[in-house]
Amino acid sequence: MSFWQMGGYADYIWPAYGVSALGLLVAIVWTLKAYADAKARLKALEEKKP
Amino acid sequence: MNILYRYANPREFMRLSGALLPFTAAAAVLAILAGLVMGFSVPPDYQQGMTVTIMFIHVPAAIVAEGTYALIAVLSLFSLVWRHPLSDVAARAAAPLGALFTALGLVTGSLWGRPMWGTYWVWDARLTSFLLLLFLYLGYMALWNAIEDEIRAARACAILALIGAVNLPIIVYSVEWWNTLHQGESIISGKLAPVFLWPLLVMMAGYGLLFLTLWMIRIRTEILNRRSRTLMLGGA
Numbered sequence: 001m002s003f004w005q006m007g008g009y010a011d012y013i014w015p016a017y018g019v020s021a022l023g024l025l026v027a028i029v030w031t032l033k034a035y036a037d038a039k040a041r042l043k044a045l046e047e048k049k050p
Numbered sequence: 051m052n053i054l055y056r057y058a059n060p061r062e063f064m065r066l067s068g069a070l071l072p073f074t075a076a077a078a079v080l081a082i083l084a085g086l087v088m089g090f091s092v093p094p095d096y097q098q099g100m101t102v103t104i105m106f107i108h109v110p111a112a113i114v115a116e117g118t119y120a121l122i123a124v125l126s127l128f129s130l131v132w133r134h135p136l137s138d139v140a141a142r143a144a145a146p147l148g149a150l151f152t153a154l155g156l157v158t159g160s161l162w163g164r165p166m167w168g169t170y171w172v173w174d175a176r177l178t179s180f181l182l183l184l185f186l187y188l189g190y191m192a193l194w195n196a197i198e199d200e201i202r203a204a205r206a207c208a209i210l211a212l213i214g215a216v217n218l219p220i221i222v223y224s225v226e227w228w229n230t231l232h233q234g235e236s237i238i239s240g241k242l243a244p245v246f247l248w249p250l251l252v253m254m255a256g257y258g259l260l261f262l263t264l265w266m267i268r269i270r271t272e273i274l275n276r277r278s279r280t281l282m283l284g285g286a
Contacts, residue, residue, distance in 0.1 A: 003090075007100035009165055016161040020107045023154050024260065027147065031264045031271075038274040045281045 058136045060273045067266040074263045081256030088249035095246070104162040106249050109237075110257035112155035112180070116221060118148035118261065119183060122190070123215035126208035136269075138204040139276075141211065142194055143268035147261055149187035156184065167231060175224035176232035179217055186214040 006013045085106060095102035125141035128134050159177070160170045171177065190210055197203035220227075225234045236242045242250070 006103070007094050009099055009101045012101060012161045012165050013103055016104045016107060016158040019157050019161075020111065020154050023150055027150050027264060031267050035267050035271045035274075038271045038278070042274045042278045042281070045278050049281065 058134060060136060060276075063136065064270060064273060067270055071263060071266055074259050074266070078256055078259035078263050081252055081259060085249055085253030085256050088252055092245055092249060098166060101162055101165055102246060104158055105246070106253045108155060108158040108162060109250060110254040111151045111158060113254060114257045114261050115148055115151040115155050115180075115183060116218060117258075118144050118151065119186070119211075119215070120218055122148065122211050123218070126211040129204060129208045130212075138200075138208070139272045140265075140269050141208070142204075143272055144265050145187055145191050145194070147264055147268070149184060149191065151257070151261070152180070152184045152187060155180065172231050174230040174232055175228040176221065176230045179221045179224050182217055183221060186210075186217060190214070 004010060089103050089106040092102065094100050122141045122144050125137040125144075128137040129141065159180075163172070164170045190207055193207050193210055194203055197206055224230055225232055237247065237250070
């Protein structure tokens with residue numbers, strides 16, 4: 001049996017890893033995006049002020 | 051207490067977290083990659099077969115989910131008793147991450163339960179109290195968004211978080227207090243074989259570091275947003 005078949009439990013193991021990877025990746029992207037937006041907004045406001 | 055006040059002001063937090071972030075981020079990535087490699091090289095468990103690999107992502111997600119709630123409860127206490135504004139920011143920043151890890155704990159547990167128990171879900175004490183944790187997170191986040199005045203929102207949320215903390219010992223001890231389908235604790239009691247324990251510990255470190263990294267970035271985001279709001283108000 002190959003590695004990818006996971007001893008016959010591939011139908012449960014890969015979705016578990018897939019959902020976890022997806023969830024964590026979305027959290028990472030979301031967090032970084034919000035941070036970049038906040039930085040840009042503050043910079044724009046500071047530049048507007050003398 | 052002195053240490054707390056020294057590092058818990060926004061300016062110091064920005065400096066300290068800025069210095070720490072590259073290290074926690076790199077350590078999180080390394081630990082998770084190492085955990086994956088170690089996790090997928092274990093032999094099949096004599097009862098669970100290869101579904102034992104689901105444990106390496108289920109248990110870390112569940113522990114971070116519970117730990118995050120405990121963190122929010124402690125921060126809420128600080129917020130209520132000492133009125134420290136950064137503790138509100140930190141608690142609020144942690145909540146969506148806690149909710150995500152709770153959801154991941156539920157989904158991965160369910161995907162393990164189906165082949166091992168024959169069902170995706172059962173209303174036993176552990177699963178039910180853990181589902182309640184997800185609802186507590188969602189309620190906490192909804193309450194933050196429902197009250198416009200930030201100081202009032204912070205107080206209401208802190209009280210909710212402290213009441214909800216009653217659920218934490220229930221989750222932890224549910225497997226002892228009641229007859230649960232969910233198995234009992236096997237890490238601290240030393241029942242877990244080292245070949246499975248090591249990948250689990252490494253993965254737990256990875257999940258914990260990832261949480262820490264994202265949490266710090268989220269706190270920084272909120273600090274910057276507050277500065278923006280102050281500038282906008284000042285310029286109006």
